Amino acid sequence: MSEIAATSAVVAAIGIVRSHGARGGVGRRRGSGVHAVRGVSLDVKAGEIHGLVGQSGAGKSTLARVLALLERPDAGEVRYGGERVDNLAAALLRQRRRTAQIVFQDPGTALDPLQRVRAIVEEPLIVHGLHEGAGRRRRIDELLAAVGLASDDEFLGRYPRELSGGERQRLAIARALACEPRALILDEPVSALDVSIRGQVLNVLVELRERLGLAMLLVAHDLALVGEVCDRVSVMLAGRIVEAGAAAAVLGSPLHPHTRFLVDSSLGAGSGHESEAAHRDADGAEAAACPSLRSCERAADDCRDEPELRQHHPGHWVACYFPEDR
Numbered sequence: 001m002s003e004i005a006a007t008s009a010v011v012a013a014i015g016i017v018r019s020h021g022a023r024g025g026v027g028r029r030r031g032s033g034v035h036a037v038r039g040v041s042l043d044v045k046a047g048e049i050h051g052l053v054g055q056s057g058a059g060k061s062t063l064a065r066v067l068a069l070l071e072r073p074d075a076g077e078v079r080y081g082g083e084r085v086d087n088l089a090a091a092l093l094r095q096r097r098r099t100a101q102i103v104f105q106d107p108g109t110a111l112d113p114l115q116r117v118r119a120i121v122e123e124p125l126i127v128h129g130l131h132e133g134a135g136r137r138r139r140i141d142e143l144l145a146a147v148g149l150a151s152d153d154e155f156l157g158r159y160p161r162e163l164s165g166g167e168r169q170r171l172a173i174a175r176a177l178a179c180e181p182r183a184l185i186l187d188e189p190v191s192a193l194d195v196s197i198r199g200q201v202l203n204v205l206v207e208l209r210e211r212l213g214l215a216m217l218l219v220a221h222d223l224a225l226v227g228e229v230c231d232r233v234s235v236m237l238a239g240r241i242v243e244a245g246a247a248a249a250v251l252g253s254p255l256h257p258h259t260r261f262l263v264d265s266s267l268g269a270g271s272g273h274e275s276e277a278a279h280r281d282a283d284g285a286e287a288a289a290c291p292s293l294r295s296c297e298r299a300a301d302d303c304r305d306e307p308e309l310r311q312h313h314p315g316h317w318v319a320c321y322f323p324e325d326r
Helices: 003-008 060-067 090-099 117-127 133-146 165-177 195-212 223-229 247-252 257-266 273-282
Strands: 011-020 034-044 049-053 075-080 100-103 183-187 215-219 232-237 240-246 310-313 316-318
Touching (some): 034 049, 034 215, 034 240, 060 100, 060 183, 060 215, 090 100, 100 165, 117 165, 133 165, 183 195, 195 215, 195 223, 223 247, 223 257, 232 257, 240 247, 240 257
Parallel strands (some): 100 183, 183 215
Antiparallel strands (some): 011 034, 232 240, 310 316
């Protein structure tokens, strides 16, 4: 990713490294342990949905939490609108967090079960000093309307347990919007919902993107969903981006063997062998090698040195010595 892209993007990661602590963590050094994210760079621009895909354990959720400033990176930079924000002091960090808000996978655990709907939406307004008196009530009404929820007294008095799964997730989105962010980081926002209501929540997100010009990072494992709503896609494997570009190109003509495996699996054509091998490599076997070394039919001696992400076609990047066009 170029420095120009990082500067113009609403949210950008530059060379992010983030480790999970090793067992027996007394006295361990910061950055020791399992590398969940290894040198990842990506950007999300205003008015676009950038999909982040990969298998469980690839590092997607860790990267999302770092970009939302819920975790600090061990190395690299997080930038909002070109400004580095991961190294700010606590007071400034709190202000900048308004720029990018995160929506988690399970609204049932993300929402305070002891708060009513009104308090859940109102709390960010109070914390950040946004709106007063009657203006605050109008803002609550606007936020709930924006996600397709009622704002009458009866609904405002409900607890999360009294809402459906779709209503809870839309409420979580309304709470995120209360801070007037420029970006939403969506960590599997519909995977915990029934199929019948996933489309409703996705439609809300697409409408918000179009109406407010929001930048959105969509973490997902459902490639059909990603292909339907995303403008660009980045594919993660073993903590790194192995392929990135326009959604139609990456999913329609994948260059990396792991991307091809994910696409084939989504179509019911995957064998499952690549999945097991990828996880063995990610656990540390031949850590300096390409993470698809054991599973790729085109692997060669060169692949024992992990390839860098390079542009293979204009706007289409891949970390592979032998990318294969279909």
